[in-house]
Amino acid sequence: xxxxxxLLTSPPTDQQLIDFVVSEARMIDMxxxxxxxxxxxxxxxxxxxxxxxxxxxxxxxxxMYEDRLLLKIRVERLKGxxxxxxxxxxxCHHVLQTPQVDxxxxxxxxxQTWTPMHYVETRFDEQQLFAAWATHTLCVEDGRLKIKLKxxxxxxxxxxxxxxQLFM
Amino acid sequence: xxxxxxxxxxxRGLIREREVHRDVYIDEEVFQxxxxxxxxxxxxxxxxxxxxxxxxxxxGTTIGSQPVLMVRHGDGAVHVLFNRCPHKGVRVTTETCxxxxxxxxxxxxxxxxxxxGSLLAIPLKKGYENTGLEESEAIKGLTPVKxxxxxxxxxxxxxxDTGLDFEEFFAGSLSxxxxxxxxxxxxxxxxxxxxxxxxxxxxxKMLVENQTDTCHPMVAHESSAGTAIDVWKNAPEGTKKPMxxxxxxxxxxxxxxxxxxxxxxxxxxHGHTGVSHSIHSDYSVIPGYFxxxxxxxxxxxxxxxxxENRHNTVxxxxxxxxxxxxxxxxxxxxxxxxxxxxxxxxxxxDAPDVLLERTLMYNRLINAPTSVVxxxxxxxxxxxxxGLHVDANQWVNIQRLYSEDEKPDVTAETNGTTEWQxxxxxxxxxxxxxxxx
Ligand code: FES
Ligand SMILES: [Fe+2]
Numbered sequence: 001x002x003x004x005x006x007l008l009t010s011p012p013t014d015q016q017l018i019d020f021v022v023s024e025a026r027m028i029d030m031x032x033x034x035x036x037x038x039x040x041x042x043x044x045x046x047x048x049x050x051x052x053x054x055x056x057x058x059x060x061x062x063x064m065y066e067d068r069l070l071l072k073i074r075v076e077r078l079k080g081x082x083x084x085x086x087x088x089x090x091x092c093h094h095v096l097q098t099p100q101v102d103x104x105x106x107x108x109x110x111x112q113t114w115t116p117m118h119y120v121e122t123r124f125d126e127q128q129l130f131a132a133w134a135t136h137t138l139c140v141e142d143g144r145l146k147i148k149l150k151x152x153x154x155x156x157x158x159x160x161x162x163x164x165q166l167f168m
Numbered sequence: 169x170x171x172x173x174x175x176x177x178x179x180r181g182l183i184r185e186r187e188v189h190r191d192v193y194i195d196e197e198v199f200q201x202x203x204x205x206x207x208x209x210x211x212x213x214x215x216x217x218x219x220x221x222x223x224x225x226x227x228g229t230t231i232g233s234q235p236v237l238m239v240r241h242g243d244g245a246v247h248v249l250f251n252r253c254p255h256k257g258v259r260v261t262t263e264t265c266x267x268x269x270x271x272x273x274x275x276x277x278x279x280x281x282x283x284x285g286s287l288l289a290i291p292l293k294k295g296y297e298n299t300g301l302e303e304s305e306a307i308k309g310l311t312p313v314k315x316x317x318x319x320x321x322x323x324x325x326x327x328x329d330t331g332l333d334f335e336e337f338f339a340g341s342l343s344x345x346x347x348x349x350x351x352x353x354x355x356x357x358x359x360x361x362x363x364x365x366x367x368x369x370x371x372x373k374m375l376v377e378n379q380t381d382t383c384h385p386m387v388a389h390e391s392s393a394g395t396a397i398d399v400w401k402n403a404p405e406g407t408k409k410p411m412x413x414x415x416x417x418x419x420x421x422x423x424x425x426x427x428x429x430x431x432x433x434x435x436x437x438h439g440h441t442g443v444s445h446s447i448h449s450d451y452s453v454i455p456g457y458f459x460x461x462x463x464x465x466x467x468x469x470x471x472x473x474x475x476e477n478r479h480n481t482v483x484x485x486x487x488x489x490x491x492x493x494x495x496x497x498x499x500x501x502x503x504x505x506x507x508x509x510x511x512x513x514x515x516x517x518d519a520p521d522v523l524l525e526r527t528l529m530y531n532r533l534i535n536a537p538t539s540v541v542x543x544x545x546x547x548x549x550x551x552x553x554x555g556l557h558v559d560a561n562q563w564v565n566i567q568r569l570y571s572e573d574e575k576p577d578v579t580a581e582t583n584g585t586t587e588w589q590x591x592x593x594x595x596x597x598x599x600x601x602x603x604x605x
Contacts, residue, residue, distance in 0.1 A: 050362050059360070059528065061362040061364060061532055073392070073540070076398065076399055077391050085391070160366065163546055
C-alpha cells in the first residue's frame, strides 16, 4: 500500500483528498510512524482539543497540540528500549466514514476534509473505544499532499481518560 | 470480618517508622476509613473562588467521597454545601458549574434553598402542617460544611469539628501558595485554560508520594524527557530552544542536582521539593514581566518572589501545587485502586499571556492522559498497584535518608532525595485518620 504513487501535477481531485485521509489512517494502524510524520508540513500540527468546539490551542488547554518536533519525540519514544508504558506495545485501529471534502481553495493551496471515525486502542487485555471527528487541513507541497493541521475532536473530549498513547 | 474499623491500634500498626503496610494502598476497608476520618479531619481543597465570581455562581466537586457545592453568596462570601436535597436525596445541581440565581431549586419536587443552604420554600406546604416538620432533618435545608476557609482565593474545607484549625494545620506551608499568588503583579490568580482529568488505576497516595520522589525522573522519564533531549540534539545549529524542550529537559537532571535542590518538610504532612532551586529555575525570561512585577512590588521584592523556584509543594492530604508554573493537581480518591487526577491551571492576573501559554503547555505535556510523561508515571503506579498483592513481602519501603532522631511534625530542610516527606505524610495520615476513631 502506498499513499501517493505519482506526483500531483494539477490540483488534487476530491477523490485524491479522500484517498489521502484514508491511507493516513491506515499508516497509523500499521504503525508506520516515520512515514506518517513525513506527511506533515514543516509547520504542520496535530491538534486534539480538550474543549467542545475549542477555537484556541494556545490559551486554552488541549489534550495534544504538537508540532513536528513534539510528534517526532513521541514517535522516537514509542521505539525506546526503556519506554516501559509500551512494553508490551499498544495497537490501534481506525474505522472511518468516507471523508467529506468541505473546502477547496486552489488559489490558497488549502483543502479541508471532515471524517467521522471510531478509534480503538489496545494494550494488554484492555481495549478502549473512542468516537471522534478528524478535520484535515491539507496542502500540496512538491507534488504531494501534506498535512497542515490534523484536528481530532473526540466526542467526549472532556471526559476523564486513562492513557491514550498512539495517534487517532 | 472488619480488621481496621473501630480499631485505631490496628490502623496505627500499618505505619512503621521506615515502612508502611500494603493495606494502606489496596485495602477497601482502609480506604473507607480514609473517607470517613482522614478526609473529614483535614482541610481539603475545594476550589478557587475565581471559578465563582458572581453571586449565585456554583461549582460542584467532592471532598473525599462527599459531593459538595461551592457557592458565592450575595454578600460575597463563599459557602460550601453538601450537594444533596434534604427531601429525597437528589443531587441539586446538574451542571458541574453555573449560576443558580438567588436560590437553588431541586429538580425533583421544587423545594428551594437560599445560597447558604437554608430552606426557602416547599410547594404545597400545607401538606406538612401538623406533621412535625420543624423537628425533621429536612427543615434544615442543604447541609452546610461548617469549616470553610478562603485563603487568598483558595477555598479549603474541613467536614468534622475534630482536627486542627486552618492556621495550625497549614502553618509555614502557606508560603508556597503565597509565592504562587504573589507571582501575579496584581497578587491575584484566576483559574484559566480548562482542567485536565486523568483516570489512574492506582491508589491516590501513590500520586501524592510521587510529587516529592526525586529519584524517579531520570529513570522513569528517560523514555520521554531523554528522548526529547536526543531529538533536540539533531536540530540545526542555532535553532532557538523551544519552550517544550525547556519543559522536558530538566526531568533528566542528575541525582546531584536533585540532592542539591533540597526538601523542606512542615508539620501535618505538608512539604516541598526545590528549596534552593528546581527543574523550573531555568526557564527563559518573559519580556515585560519583571518590569510589571517591579512596578507592583518594587525591584527587591519582585526579585525575591521570582527567585523562589519551589518545585512541588504537597498540601496534605491530596493536593500538589507548582508555584513557578501556576498549576495545582488534585488527587481525588475514588476507591482503593482508582484515582481521578485533576490538573488545574491559573492565569497570573495582569501578567503577560505567554506565562499562561507556558503553564498550559506544561500541563499538556506533563499531566494530560495523552502526555508521554504521564504515561511513564502511570505505568509505574499501575505496576505497583498490582505488585502490592504479592503476599511474600507486604511492606513498602520509605527509609531513604532516615535517621533515628527524625521527629514528627517539625519544620526542617534536608537533602533533596530524602523520603522524609513521604514519612511525614504517613505520620500525618496515622494522626488524622485515628483522631476521630
Ligand atoms: S428530592 Fe428534592 S425536592 Fe424532592
Ligand atoms: Fe514522574
